[in-house]
Amino acid sequence: GHHRHAPARDMPADILNAFQTFSTSLDEMHDRRERIIKISRDITIASKRMIFLLHRITNTDRDRILTEARAEQRKIVKLFEQVAVELQGNNFYKHHRSIGPGYEEYVEAASFLVFIERGDLATRDELQRELVDDNGNQILPLTEEDYLLGLADLTGELMRYCINIVGKGEHERAAEVRDLLRRIRDDYEIINSPILRKKMGVMRGSLQKVELACYAIKVRGSEYPPEYFQTHDDWSHEG
Amino acid sequence: GHHRHAPARDMPADILNAFQTFSTSLDEMHDRRERIIKISRDITIASKRMIFLLHRITNTDRDRILTEARAEQRKIVKLFEQVAVELQGNNFYKHHRSIGPGYEEYVEAASFLVFIERGDLATRDELQRELVDDNGNQILPLTEEDYLLGLADLTGELMRYCINIVGKGEHERAAEVRDLLRRIRDDYEIINSPILRKKMGVMRGSLQKVELACYAIKVRGSEYPPEYFQTHDDWSHEG
Amino acid sequence: MTDLNFFQDIQATLEHETDVRENIRTAVRELDRTCRTVAAILNKVHTVTTPTVIAEVSTTARGRFPDIHNDLKKLAALIPAEQYYRYNGMWTFVLQQACYLAAYTTYLHYERLVTVPEVEEMLGVPVSLRGDLPTFHIGIEDLLHGIVSLTGELTRLTVNCVTHGDFQRPFRIHQFIVDLHSGFQLLNLKNDTLRKRFDSIKYDIKKTEEVVYDISVRKLATKPEAGGGQPTA
Amino acid sequence: MTDLNFFQDIQATLEHETDVRENIRTAVRELDRTCRTVAAILNKVHTVTTPTVIAEVSTTARGRFPDIHNDLKKLAALIPAEQYYRYNGMWTFVLQQACYLAAYTTYLHYERLVTVPEVEEMLGVPVSLRGDLPTFHIGIEDLLHGIVSLTGELTRLTVNCVTHGDFQRPFRIHQFIVDLHSGFQLLNLKNDTLRKRFDSIKYDIKKTEEVVYDISVRKLATKPEAGGGQPTA
Amino acid sequence: MTDLNFFQDIQATLEHETDVRENIRTAVRELDRTCRTVAAILNKVHTVTTPTVIAEVSTTARGRFPDIHNDLKKLAALIPAEQYYRYNGMWTFVLQQACYLAAYTTYLHYERLVTVPEVEEMLGVPVSLRGDLPTFHIGIEDLLHGIVSLTGELTRLTVNCVTHGDFQRPFRIHQFIVDLHSGFQLLNLKNDTLRKRFDSIKYDIKKTEEVVYDISVRKLATKPEAGGGQPTA
Amino acid sequence: MTDLNFFQDIQATLEHETDVRENIRTAVRELDRTCRTVAAILNKVHTVTTPTVIAEVSTTARGRFPDIHNDLKKLAALIPAEQYYRYNGMWTFVLQQACYLAAYTTYLHYERLVTVPEVEEMLGVPVSLRGDLPTFHIGIEDLLHGIVSLTGELTRLTVNCVTHGDFQRPFRIHQFIVDLHSGFQLLNLKNDTLRKRFDSIKYDIKKTEEVVYDISVRKLATKPEAGGGQPTA
Amino acid sequence: MTDLNFFQDIQATLEHETDVRENIRTAVRELDRTCRTVAAILNKVHTVTTPTVIAEVSTTARGRFPDIHNDLKKLAALIPAEQYYRYNGMWTFVLQQACYLAAYTTYLHYERLVTVPEVEEMLGVPVSLRGDLPTFHIGIEDLLHGIVSLTGELTRLTVNCVTHGDFQRPFRIHQFIVDLHSGFQLLNLKNDTLRKRFDSIKYDIKKTEEVVYDISVRKLATKPEAGGGQPTA
Amino acid sequence: MTDLNFFQDIQATLEHETDVRENIRTAVRELDRTCRTVAAILNKVHTVTTPTVIAEVSTTARGRFPDIHNDLKKLAALIPAEQYYRYNGMWTFVLQQACYLAAYTTYLHYERLVTVPEVEEMLGVPVSLRGDLPTFHIGIEDLLHGIVSLTGELTRLTVNCVTHGDFQRPFRIHQFIVDLHSGFQLLNLKNDTLRKRFDSIKYDIKKTEEVVYDISVRKLATKPEAGGGQPTA
Ligand SMILES: [Mn+2]
Numbered sequence A, B: 001g002h003h004r005h006a007p008a009r010d011m012p013a014d015i016l017n018a019f020q021t022f023s024t025s026l027d028e029m030h031d032r033r034e035r036i037i038k039i040s041r042d043i044t045i046a047s048k049r050m051i052f053l054l055h056r057i058t059n060t061d062r063d064r065i066l067t068e069a070r071a072e073q074r075k076i077v078k079l080f081e082q083v084a085v086e087l088q089g090n091n092f093y094k095h096h097r098s099i100g101p102g103y104e105e106y107v108e109a110a111s112f113l114v115f116i117e118r119g120d121l122a123t124r125d126e127l128q129r130e131l132v133d134d135n136g137n138q139i140l141p142l143t144e145e146d147y148l149l150g151l152a153d154l155t156g157e158l159m160r161y162c163i164n165i166v167g168k169g170e171h172e173r174a175a176e177v178r179d180l181l182r183r184i185r186d187d188y189e190i191i192n193s194p195i196l197r198k199k200m201g202v203m204r205g206s207l208q209k210v211e212l213a214c215y216a217i218k219v220r221g222s223e224y225p226p227e228y229f230q231t232h233d234d235w236s237h238e239g
Numbered sequence C, D, E, F, G, H: 001m002t003d004l005n006f007f008q009d010i011q012a013t014l015e016h017e018t019d020v021r022e023n024i025r026t027a028v029r030e031l032d033r034t035c036r037t038v039a040a041i042l043n044k045v046h047t048v049t050t051p052t053v054i055a056e057v058s059t060t061a062r063g064r065f066p067d068i069h070n071d072l073k074k075l076a077a078l079i080p081a082e083q084y085y086r087y088n089g090m091w092t093f094v095l096q097q098a099c100y101l102a103a104y105t106t107y108l109h110y111e112r113l114v115t116v117p118e119v120e121e122m123l124g125v126p127v128s129l130r131g132d133l134p135t136f137h138i139g140i141e142d143l144l145h146g147i148v149s150l151t152g153e154l155t156r157l158t159v160n161c162v163t164h165g166d167f168q169r170p171f172r173i174h175q176f177i178v179d180l181h182s183g184f185q186l187l188n189l190k191n192d193t194l195r196k197r198f199d200s201i202k203y204d205i206k207k208t209e210e211v212v213y214d215i216s217v218r219k220l221a222t223k224p225e226a227g228g229g230q231p232t233a
């Protein structure tokens, strides 16, 4: 029961009309923004859930988890589809700040999935191609900026993943993750975009942690000659 | 029931002895600090109460309130007397940060009382002379620094006082307060001590408010020639 | 020999964007300068507040709007299709200023609120009430900011009118600001900046109330009958 | 193998709190909107200050308090049992606003300070004088903030009364503010925000004193006898 | 004349809160001291890691929990009815420490994770699994923080076991931490502090795995069969 | 073993620079003290605003400029050739203060803006109008800062003039500030600090407008004819 | 009416300075890009640490210094005579980066500290050892910052060497950092930023000590005899 | 002609204090330099850890303490009676450093904690256990800071011992740090800085535990019997 559209006594018609029109447009705009923010939050939560899920992967249930993750991803894409109508034309950039966090987290999750699947980095085109509806039509654009920001966050997950598999003894895979992380970091150093500045410190830290973990593996494995391990094959991590 | 003095097994005697001594001294020091902080807080609260009390003064109950304030002040001096034993010699500056807030607020209150009594600024010597026990012996020193900090805060109370009496129509007295505030500010500008830097902005603001209030009085009173008021003497604020 | 396997196209895109921003910055600076010139012209009404002078000043100011129009057109040409809001932080402030100038000039001339078509004509840029224009446009919030600035300036004018012995105009301005305030109350403001500035209208009302009070209590003029006495231009 | 049930159980709890905050935020926004509507109604007394209009306005405003009451009930229902202080930063400001509206409406009607039971009845929420209520309540500081806002608004009313030729009311308002000030002086305020706001009452006294001076010096009215002439509602 | 009773009534309330905070601060400091004593006792297992000593130490530590229990009861008594969330920032850290001590003591005794009822019994405070207890309680996040601290301490113990020639225990601890990690992985942690600390468990696994590797590669001991060989207490 | 000669070589240079900074700091402190003394002298005009006193004060102040001149000369002598900009952050503030004092003294005497040659003569330091002087100089921005400070102080003087019953001077000061504002509008300020301070001139205009308003509405004085009545010195 | 000539005179100067800054900003950006390219080349040594690859990489990097040289020359040409210190905040960071690159490249090639003449030759800019050069130069502190960055990067290299099975190089790098640290100890650093960064060398020593420890305790390599085994280039 | 009626003596006092501070600053800088020289001497034990070298280094270091003694005496002479704590923030850091150096030198020589009389003799300054000495002294907290620094340095030494093949010393150092840690646990630390630093001892224990672990697991040495094998000096 709101009565804010009740005209104040004596307000001249021109002002009344002008402001009634303004009011309608402002409300439309705000409602739209609210809807977008709501979905952006849903996307963020679902993406985080997808990342947590992927961290739970083990050799035995790899297929099950990948299937689950792909399903989760489809759900997120559906959310994008749902919000797409609000983001046409100028509205895309107008409300970009509202949807941005969702995009960022989604790129992080989707690229983490690609990484788990084939150990490589997802390209922007590839992720863009996944952002399609059931008929294969592009739902929304994926900007370079969102891609870069999401990928920067991915490096944190890669670090976690790497430390995790080191703990499980998967040493070669750890070296692969390190190499990937290094490539990402080196390229980001060249790109040097101001939007990335804040994330670069974290990324450098992640790389350092991963390099140290790989170092520890090597130091340990080098202590005894390889022949030694032929008689101790229950611990031959290195190959 | 604390057992932290129970010796850990195997600790060598030299370390045990050394640390047991350290422990005793540290505890002494901390306890002293706690006691000082506690009294400093009491002094602060009592001083604030004294200031509030003085703001309640009116022409009719001036004497009663001044008597009450003087009594309140004696109570505060007793608190200083109580804490004095903790602040002898090196301990004075050692714990100065703990007692400082109390000093500052006390100087503010005591100088506000002097101002109310005789409309002038309390000198440091004067305030120092009030910090005596029943035999007239100095309890504790009052440093230049504490005096300056407390007096700086006094200007805020002077501003409040001034606005208040302007509301009551005491215009000449308002002009006196303004002049006093100006003298303080001008002198403080010359002293230019780094410890005052933060308070100077507030002080300048207080002076400006008071100057504006006096301006308003003048503007209002000048509208009609003085003769006008001879027939309207119920509103002859100015004379 | 730089690596950048993954990011080659992105690197190019980022460099392109830097150029776009550079160009926009220059165009906005130009627009800003033009707006300041118009503001300086309008500023003269505070010095002399006779109807003649006010009419003169507003006419002179109107003559300068084609310059603003022109600068805005140049700016608009720099924005890639549908990326208005990607860069709009760069010109928001100046665009609000331009809206204010249009509203001020119009008020001085007609003593009423500028209409949306008038703004569009004066600035040569469409107002996007629904916020769905793909091209360069004036957003509602920009327009509202301009109107808030207007109330501040008119409040100042009220004070100066009295100094110059014009005791009637303050009543009219006061009423105008009260009406605008009622208008703003119809809005459901979520935007924090705008909401804060809206509060400044309350201050303007209070200030003009005091001016009107000063005039009334001294019987320098009396409150005109509502609806009557409004000058037409 | 460690039992994982523990971890499964708590996952749900962790997700719950986000929802609670979301719901509170929505309810507070709703309440804020209702309060603004009432404020807009009360605002009309500045335009016409005749007793009739003031009576009308305050009656209309009173009629809207059930809405506030209702919004507050909805808000209160969202707070998990006894977690008032976990979330209260989210509604402090609006609650102070509601107190102000209750005090303002009551003053316009009876020309006196609202009582605690009246506030409780108008807003449908208990006032926690001792600060120990576990359920949804109005804290003392919220109420005091509301009263300080009242003096500001009444000062503005004083000015407008004169403009509209109502020369008696300013004397009564002035006295009321002076009395409130004496009340506040009894408090040893440690809360800095509140002390700063309390200082603003001094300015309100100064301003209303100026209005009363202007009226008296021009013999537009004379100071009424203390206690007499107070209108009853 | 406005009634001043209102103001007199509330003055007392305003002064009350300062005292409450002061008392809580003192009680928290007391609790902190007791916790440190228990921590010092437990610390001894790093110096000698034989089963006998460990059993002894954990028994001694258990004997001290009534003190913690007692301090917590005193603290709880200070919190005004249902104002847990008004002050809880003051004891969060120490409460997490107490949870850690309960979990550590329990692990040393039984080599398994403490259960919620055990924590409640040892500390004498209910755990609020649903986050809705109005009275003094242990929040879920506090408990989780305590568990994370436990894995760090056990990792250190692993290293010292080897130095003291205890080559079996590291395998059991390693498995325990791996299991806890799986538990944490079930949570979708939004809380950043907790997620960061959770990451530290990964490092603990890595470190204990290294120790287990060192033992295995030198045939100082072999990985025990899963499920077997777990000591009972 | 790495050669440590490099480090030995530069040690002397680093120590030298420390000394230079130390000396500059002392000289700047000295200059600051002198400036404060002059400021204290000028401060007296707020207490008594009669033309005689103002003339006296400005004359006394002028007599102190040789001291500033002297301090500046000592400071300048400490700056290594062509390293003005290496250290200028250390004296910027005081130099702006000195410019302000020159401008204020001159205004009190002649009621007009100080000229560049006058500043140069009073302070004994060249003004770098073209921004290209390698030696010790006053930068344009320093001078502008000084002028902005002047408008603030004159605004305060306006208020105090009225308090002392001098109702004419405010009109002249107001006009002077309006003129300065027009001057600043000619500049395309990029420097953010300066731009922000420039906004303070707008506030000064508004404030002096209100003073002039207060005088006018009460007919205490009327606006002097433009160009006439300006005192000559 | 105040004379506005003053403002007109300085407008040109102010605009000129804006242009200078704009141009410097562009040139610095260009230099930054070139530096990043060189850094990317050097980065490859972390991936493969064989002597051959390291030699190759450092040779490739050396081949890019003419580009840096060139960019610096362009930048230097933009600085008005003797105003190096007016603008140097704009390029300090990049210049330190360039010094770091020169030092790193040189270390990889010769395993020793770059000399001042080498830096001057590689970057084409004189080093101001005495701190008195008026023209474009490298300050001592810039060079020191570059060296501190070098120790950080070499520490990282130490770790990666081990990962690639190169167990000898860490000993040499460790010794190099220890020597640099001794050098820094000769300096009496006042500059706070530099002092803080100097502390980071301590961390680097500790870190490389740990690497050397890990190698030694496992007998993967032993400390080389002092003075012997240093490769020559 | 400056005013300063109220504050004349205060002004003088303040200026005097500035001088005192200036002198103290110079003396502290001198002391700092001497301390750094001694630290550089002691630093050499990390490079070669044979008993002979360690004995040599500690003897050389001992020979330098008269210099520190001397600098401290000069500093002490500058402090006005009973104002030690007015200025002590200026030398706290260096004094803690001096305590650390005394403790380190002593440990290297005797492998035990320095005693209070030893510190007093080496630095020529009394230690104030009760904190009630009126003259220049070493506070307990300064001494404790020095001891914390010692554990950090010894931890580093542990690592380097292993590198140099000295496998016995780490056991002794580890035990020493464990004992110190127990000592610190006897303290009831309120001082936040000290408490934080105390936590760093935990890290040192963990680190030395790992070194001891590495030695033990590889059977490079075995844990010596408690009490036995301690070298005497
Ligand atoms: Mn993430």
Ligand SMILES: [Mn+2]
Binding pocket: B108, B153, B154, B156, B157
């Ligand atoms: Mn105060």
